[in-house]
Amino acid sequence: MILIKKLYKKFAQLEALINVDIEFPDGALSYLVGPNGSGKTTLIKSILGLVKPTSGEIIVDGIKLNGNYEYKENIGYMPQTAHFPENLTVEEIFKMIKNLRSRKKFYDEELIESFELKKEMNKRLKNLSGGTRQKVNAAIAFLFNPKILILDEPTAGLDPVSSGILKDKIIKEKQSGKTIIFTSHILSELEELAENVIFLLEGKVYYKGSLEHLVEKTNCVNLERAIASIMSGAAA
Amino acid sequence: MNTLLKIIKFQLHDILRSKWLIIYCLFFLLLSYGLLSFSADMSKVLVSLMNVSLIIIPLVSVVFGTIYLYNNKDYIIFMLTQPIKRRTLYLGLYLGLALPLVLSYVFGIGVPILFFIKDSEINFGALAYLIIAGIFQTIIFTGLSFLISTVNENRMMGLGLSIFFWLFFSAVYDGIFLLLLQSFQDYSLEKFSIAFSMLNPIDLARIFIILKLDVSALMGYTGAVFQKFFNNNLGIIISLFSLLIWSLIPLLIGKLKFSKKDF
Ligand SMILES: Nc1ncnc2c1ncn2[C@@H]1O[C@H](COP(=O)(O)OP(=O)(O)O)[C@@H](O)[C@H]1O
Ligand SMILES: [Mg+2]
Secondary structure, three states: OEEEEEEEEEEOOEEEEEEEEEEEOOOOEEEEEOOOOOOHHHHHHHHOOOOOOOEEEEEEOOEEOOOOOHHHHHEEEEOOOOOOOOOOEHHHHHHHHHHHOOOOOOOOOHHHHHOOHHHHOOOEHHHOOHHHHHHHHHHHHHHOOOOEEEEEOOOOOOOHHHHHHHHHHHHHHHHOOOEEEEEEOOOOOOHHHOOEEEEEEOOEEEEEEOHHHHHHHHOOOOHHHHHHHHHHHHHO | OOHHHHHHHHHHHHHOOOHHHHHHHHHHHHHHHHHHHHOOOHHHHHHHHHHHHHHHHHHHHHHHHHHHHHHOHHHHHHHHOOOOOHHHHHHHHHHHHHHHHHHHHHHHHHHHHHHHOOOOOOOHHHHHHHHHHHHHHHHHHHHHHHHHHHHOOOHHHHHHHHHHHHHHHHHHHHHHHHHHHHHOOOOOOHHHHHHHHHOOHHHHHHHHHHHHHOOHHHOHHHHHHHHHHHHHHHHHHHHHHHHHHHHHHHHHHHHHHHHHOOO
């Protein structure tokens, strides 16, 4: 369970998150939606300790974050843009990360197989195509079979086939009880799976709850329409 | 193996492939070799080595360190998504750079001396002081460079600041000092000048070596004041202690800033 309490983040002049109060329940797939620049990545990075909140609290499995790092053992993170030590080869980065997290004995290498990453192993990361980088990025997130998966616009840079492979993997992990946070600015991805929808706009939470309730509340046929209706309401 | 050692290992693996490090080592190798072949007077060689080292080590450490941290930004972000303490990562990166720089220097200076000098004319004490001073310069200016790139997002700005600090400590500082001495000649500036040189790590290193060599012609004003006030041994201890403080302060501030930074 990840609890976010009154999270506020200001970058220089810009308020990226304004008193965000949400929770990501255990075993649920939470869908964090919002247009570009609404603060999704900032929220995710705050959970990972990459961004330091200006105020507010983040509590992961009962532990309040305050510069601690042990909780990241249980998180698989797929950043929106992959950050890699560019000089390493694909094989070396897998070796490095296994070496770093040597306490784990079981590796989930399913995505390495299904993305056919074996044939890329000797290439340097800086020479990979954008799509292949995202595949490596995804494979690393799932590698340690973590309890919590945080995926920031995971399908954005992937071709339809790979995107399908990743979605199937997400569904499989969801069924095995993982807690999953998934962000997107596109509204139709995996929406049918989401038990928990959070709509973020300009750093504020405009909706949190089930998809059915949202659709009901706004009298719209699907998530896309419902969100468009909230946005026009927010602008008015 | 603990995480810090692992990080240092990854860094060494990466940096030992860098051609700049090899050039840096070769530079000292050739310098040391060249000076030894031109002069048989060991203390002259040491003084020349000192003069060049005190310019080159701060320059290379501060510039290389700044660029290194900017170039490793993606690596840093990657590591921070893993269960690693920020402080551990910072120290690991720092040691992973300072260590090979120190080794290149010691190797470059030391090997020709060991080969050249067969008899007992070698002044091991002074040589040790030169090497210790070089290690301190590496540690201090690498620490400074890490602080600079941690607090500046802008790469050009960071690089500019690094070069500025190097120029400032290696040239501008002495100029200001002389100017002050001239304008206030009526006052006793000895205590002031001790404090003034403690604030300059390059000057401190020079005093530290010169007091050991005990060549009065090379003392300079601040060296002479140190000698007068403390005698050689106490002067050496005080300069050493100040160098230690200089090694810690930029490193610790950088570590603190790094712990609070947004990535
Ligand atoms: N490190 C940063 N410094 C300054 N502004 C930032 C930084 N990171 C994000 N922002 C700003 O915060 C806002 C939210 O960005 P982000 O969280 O990336 O949105 P999203 O992921 O929803 O597209 C944007 O306006 C972005 O420009
Ligand atoms: Mg984003």
